[in-house]
Amino acid sequence: MVVVAVAAAFATLSAQAPRHSVGRPPTPEEMRDLGSAIAPDGTGLPDGSGTVGAGRELFAAQCARCHGPDGEGDVGARLVGGEGTLATPRPLKTVGSFWPYATTLWDYVNRAMPFDRPGLLEPSEVYAAVAYVLNLNGIIDEDLVIDAKSLPNVKMPNRDGFLADPRPDVR
Amino acid sequence: MKHVRIRPNRRQLLQMGAAVGGSLVAGREALTLAATPRSLGEPVGPYGERSPFETSVRWRRQSQTSETGASFTPIQDSVGILTPSALHYERHHAGIPPIDPATHRVIIHGMVDRPLSLSMDDIRRLPSVTRILALECGGNSAGEWRARGGADVQRSHGLLSGSEWTGVPLSLLLAEVGVRSDASWIIAEGGDACRMMRSIPLAKAMEDSLLAYGQNGEAMRPAQGYPLRLLNPGWEGNTSVKWLRSLKVTDQPYMARDETSKYSDLMADGTTRLFTYAMEAKSVITFPSGGQTLPARGLCELTGLAWSGLGRIERVEVTTDGGRTWVDAELQEPRLPQALTRFRLPWRFDGQEARIASRAVDSTGYVQPTRQALIAVRGMNSIYHYNGIKVWQVRADGSVTNAEA
Numbered sequence: 001m002v003v004v005a006v007a008a009a010f011a012t013l014s015a016q017a018p019r020h021s022v023g024r025p026p027t028p029e030e031m032r033d034l035g036s037a038i039a040p041d042g043t044g045l046p047d048g049s050g051t052v053g054a055g056r057e058l059f060a061a062q063c064a065r066c067h068g069p070d071g072e073g074d075v076g077a078r079l080v081g082g083e084g085t086l087a088t089p090r091p092l093k094t095v096g097s098f099w100p101y102a103t104t105l106w107d108y109v110n111r112a113m114p115f116d117r118p119g120l121l122e123p124s125e126v127y128a129a130v131a132y133v134l135n136l137n138g139i140i141d142e143d144l145v146i147d148a149k150s151l152p153n154v155k156m157p158n159r160d161g162f163l164a165d166p167r168p169d170v171r
Numbered sequence: 172m173k174h175v176r177i178r179p180n181r182r183q184l185l186q187m188g189a190a191v192g193g194s195l196v197a198g199r200e201a202l203t204l205a206a207t208p209r210s211l212g213e214p215v216g217p218y219g220e221r222s223p224f225e226t227s228v229r230w231r232r233q234s235q236t237s238e239t240g241a242s243f244t245p246i247q248d249s250v251g252i253l254t255p256s257a258l259h260y261e262r263h264h265a266g267i268p269p270i271d272p273a274t275h276r277v278i279i280h281g282m283v284d285r286p287l288s289l290s291m292d293d294i295r296r297l298p299s300v301t302r303i304l305a306l307e308c309g310g311n312s313a314g315e316w317r318a319r320g321g322a323d324v325q326r327s328h329g330l331l332s333g334s335e336w337t338g339v340p341l342s343l344l345l346a347e348v349g350v351r352s353d354a355s356w357i358i359a360e361g362g363d364a365c366r367m368m369r370s371i372p373l374a375k376a377m378e379d380s381l382l383a384y385g386q387n388g389e390a391m392r393p394a395q396g397y398p399l400r401l402l403n404p405g406w407e408g409n410t411s412v413k414w415l416r417s418l419k420v421t422d423q424p425y426m427a428r429d430e431t432s433k434y435s436d437l438m439a440d441g442t443t444r445l446f447t448y449a450m451e452a453k454s455v456i457t458f459p460s461g462g463q464t465l466p467a468r469g470l471c472e473l474t475g476l477a478w479s480g481l482g483r484i485e486r487v488e489v490t491t492d493g494g495r496t497w498v499d500a501e502l503q504e505p506r507l508p509q510a511l512t513r514f515r516l517p518w519r520f521d522g523q524e525a526r527i528a529s530r531a532v533d534s535t536g537y538v539q540p541t542r543q544a545l546i547a548v549r550g551m552n553s554i555y556h557y558n559g560i561k562v563w564q565v566r567a568d569g570s571v572t573n574a575e576a
Contacts, residue, residue, distance in 0.1 A: 018347040020297055023289035026278045030288055034278060034417050037358050037368060040426045075235045087441030091552050093432060098443075101426045108428035112265065112365035115236070119364075162435070162445045170540040170548045 038107035042152035048123035049147035055132025058125055062114050071136045080136045083157060096137030100162050102154035106130050229258060230325050238266035243329025246476060247457050252511040254332035256387045261394045262308055265365035268414050272398035281420035284349030291398050294339055294382060301337040303510045305478040307450045309407030309434045312557040315542060318575040323462035328455045333511035336402055337385030341376045354420045359401050362414035369410050370424035379404050405480030405509040406448040409434050439550025450480035452539050453558035454487055454531035465520050465569035473518040476511050479533035484512035486532040491518060493526035525565040526574055
């Protein structure tokens with residue numbers, strides 16, 4: 001009741017004030033716990049960096065048991081190949097052939113991988129894993145260091161393959 | 172019962188003859204039955220279970236791990252327009268997190284004037300709304316593109332459920348935090364292990380998105396996002412992020428894995444449609460449907476479900492002759508926008524083969540297309556957002572099969 005009364009008082013003080021006055025500002029700890037969602041322009045990418053070489057080692061240790069030693073897929077999704085198949089009767093949608101943004105790979109590895117222990121990897125390990133998978137697909141050279149600056153500039157092969165929803169499209 | 176109290180003497184018995192003798196025999200039987208005590212039923216209990224004679228369950232599609240994958244609602248056994256919470260379809264990406272509502276918080280942040288951290292008590296204190304809504308997975312009926320939809324309607328259409336949802340309009344909370352004028356998207360993130368994330372246009376959030384905590388008269392089930400989920404009426408289920416923990420207001424979509432590489436629609440020419448959120452009008456006959464057998468010739472009530480993510484169901488037509496003629500089915504009231512609508516049609520099965528199908532029309536005037544019409548425009552690689560007319564084949568012996576398999 002006290003909160004309601006305070007809310008009512010606020011409403012008379014300022015039209016800009018919240019009407020219900022529920023909750024409280026998030027604590028710094030809560031904001032840290034949220035982690036970081038990554039936008040395609042790189043917003044949210046943390047400090048750190050990774051090389052293809054470091055990613056190769058990390059992949060063998062953490063990723064290969066599900067995705068195969070060369071990302072060819074097993075229990076986990078296939079990560080390589082499929083270029084030129086999207087317009088065929090058997091499209092193969094992989095990071096290389098389909099995903100429009102390299103930042104999405106960082107975001108997804110960071111939030112959801114490894115499957116049984118998501119959240120395990122440090123930012124530099126995520127950068128390294130991303131560098132290796134991009135290199136496996138021939139998208140970046142062996143010597144490119146992936147970090148918050150270089151990752152958003154990686155052009156994915158299917159970057160321009162996505163269109164807005166035109167529906168209703170069937171009559 | 173009166174005769175059991177009569178104690179006739181021997182002469183009366185002789186005069187009464189055989190018929191009365193028969194009734195005395197009956198009287199002895201009645202005495203015997205009356206002497207059989209009945210057992211008491213089950214005691215009064217704290218939380219109900221369905222009858223042990225009811226065995227309808229979800230179908231679990233095989234998946235790579237037990238924490239990922241989907242289970243399908245047995246819509247062939249459903250009546251009315253609601254799905255029992257225990258039979259609501261499931262689709263999980265990293266298992267069902269065990270969340271204590273006493274410690275759960277949702278944080279609204281990003282391009283806002285007053286970021287907020289809200290407890291479940293905070294949420295439940297706010298003005299609520301309740302809506303009956305259909306929820307359909309974007310990948311429901313995915314097998315139909317290639318005519319591999321499965322033998323029955325549970326497998327072909329069971330990623331579909333109807334519930335009464337209660338929650339707080341997201342627009343109310345966005346007013347609380349003060350969304351900046353240059354914001355246009357909201358990034359919603361779940362509390363499952365993989366922190367499932369989707370980008371939602373701010374316009375949808377302001378229109379009718381809910382932060383839901385109630386389902387069918389009680390707290391929603393853990394598998395549905397307990398204690399709190401985003402609910403986007405009429406949109407593919409994946410956008411209704413479960414176990415909601417974060418809403419970040421931004422000026423761009425984040426191109427999450429589950430909106431670019433998944434839940435996007437690959438066309439025949441190799442281009443892909445992005446952010447195909449709404450589930451267009453669709454219907455399916457649930458009786459008679461694949462795997463069922465008509466009990467006998469003669470009258471049977473044909474029934475099914477229709478729904479549209481874009482409005483109300485205005486009309487459902489049914490054909491029993493493979494599409495040559497269509498008749499209007501009766502629509503059960505109330506017909507609620509973006510909810511399941513049940514249709515019914517009395518039909519006489521005369522032992523002749525029949526191809527039966529339903530066709531929905533929604534309040535935008537949109538007519539559910541044929542599978543052929545869908546494929547002509549989109550090809551067969553789309554996976555998602557299939558809403559074609561579903562044809563069942565009734566055989567002369569009354570058994571029903573998937574006509575397209």
